[in-house]
Amino acid sequence: MTQHVSITEFLSQHLVGEHSIALTAMLKDIVTACKKISLAIDQGALSGNMGSLGSQNVQGEVQKALDVITNDIFIEENQRSGYVAGMASEEMDDVIEIAVKRRQQGQYLLLFDPLDGSSNVNVNISVGTIFSILQSANAKPVLSDFMQAGTTQICAGYALYGTSTMLVLTTGNGVNGFTLDAGAGEFYLSHPDIKVPADTQEFAINMSNYRFWQEPVQRYIDECLQGVEGIRKKDFNMRWVASMVAEVHRILVRGGVFMYPIDSKLQSKGGKLRLMYEANPMSFIVEQAGGAATTGIQRILEVHPNGLHQRVPVMMGSRNEVERIVAYHSKKIAH
Ligand code: AHM
Numbered sequence: 001m002t003q004h005v006s007i008t009e010f011l012s013q014h015l016v017g018e019h020s021i022a023l024t025a026m027l028k029d030i031v032t033a034c035k036k037i038s039l040a041i042d043q044g045a046l047s048g049n050m051g052s053l054g055s056q057n058v059q060g061e062v063q064k065a066l067d068v069i070t071n072d073i074f075i076e077e078n079q080r081s082g083y084v085a086g087m088a089s090e091e092m093d094d095v096i097e098i099a100v101k102r103r104q105q106g107q108y109l110l111l112f113d114p115l116d117g118s119s120n121v122n123v124n125i126s127v128g129t130i131f132s133i134l135q136s137a138n139a140k141p142v143l144s145d146f147m148q149a150g151t152t153q154i155c156a157g158y159a160l161y162g163t164s165t166m167l168v169l170t171t172g173n174g175v176n177g178f179t180l181d182a183g184a185g186e187f188y189l190s191h192p193d194i195k196v197p198a199d200t201q202e203f204a205i206n207m208s209n210y211r212f213w214q215e216p217v218q219r220y221i222d223e224c225l226q227g228v229e230g231i232r233k234k235d236f237n238m239r240w241v242a243s244m245v246a247e248v249h250r251i252l253v254r255g256g257v258f259m260y261p262i263d264s265k266l267q268s269k270g271g272k273l274r275l276m277y278e279a280n281p282m283s284f285i286v287e288q289a290g291g292a293a294t295t296g297i298q299r300i301l302e303v304h305p306n307g308l309h310q311r312v313p314v315m316m317g318s319r320n321e322v323e324r325i326v327a328y329h330s331k332k333i334a335h
């Protein structure tokens, strides 16, 4: 019988370098938080957590009870190691301060979306948690300490609460995926050294926004839809889960391109997805798996943030497809 490698064993064998002790401790807390969130989600309607609280988060979206519960779990668990100096969450307007006694060795910043795709909770479809770790210049960080481009991330990952619960992460040395054995209460390595295929025949986009997109995106999708009769000379398949974690995970496993582009409805906001705790960590993971991630005109990881909740257009996945999309934006490939 194959001996499974637990995430704890994996990290102790593979984390090296100046951040290894701190990362091991912080990831232990993240693992615990994700297990607790997985349990809370598994309870579903039985726990009475599924309804709306009637309150709104900082971006004017109605919070589900689970949004609040998962946010609380993530904040509480991740103050245990003492390495986290400050946090930022999709669910909270400002930087989350950590009490002095809980940030003794705090040199790191943890940014997260505790329950991504939360509109899927009530219909029992996959959701996820996304996180990003940065270094802090200050033991008591302020907003400006968080304003770092995605290239400075030292770790990023997501938990996918799907048909099984998985944790996928990178520390800048490839991407590895772990599956939760709920009985044993432990994540085991199940997807070592994940690589995104460079080519694909599958795209993920919310097609209902077609008429609001910019021309380069309409062109790319039009050509995919033309299939073997068009210039791509192959048929494409389409998926849309409305849960970025599930979407990107599928692309990591079998290739594809995930797109939430800017459109005329989103113009004033800059995009739909948030840079710091959605686009950046997912871009870091996708690039580490050999894929690419762009706003259409810029590598996402090089966008310099101007706010915790900044939004950006997002297109990521199989490298050759993303390069084609970039070329359409820069008009390098003529019609
Ligand atoms: P959320 O963080 O409020 O859940 O929003 C992000 C989600 C992504 O997971 C997903 O790609 C997108 O919103 C779906 O948006 P839409 O409902 O417009 O298709």
Ligand code: MG
Residues within 6 Å of the ligand: 090, 113, 115, 116, 117, 278
């Ligand atoms: Mg989100």
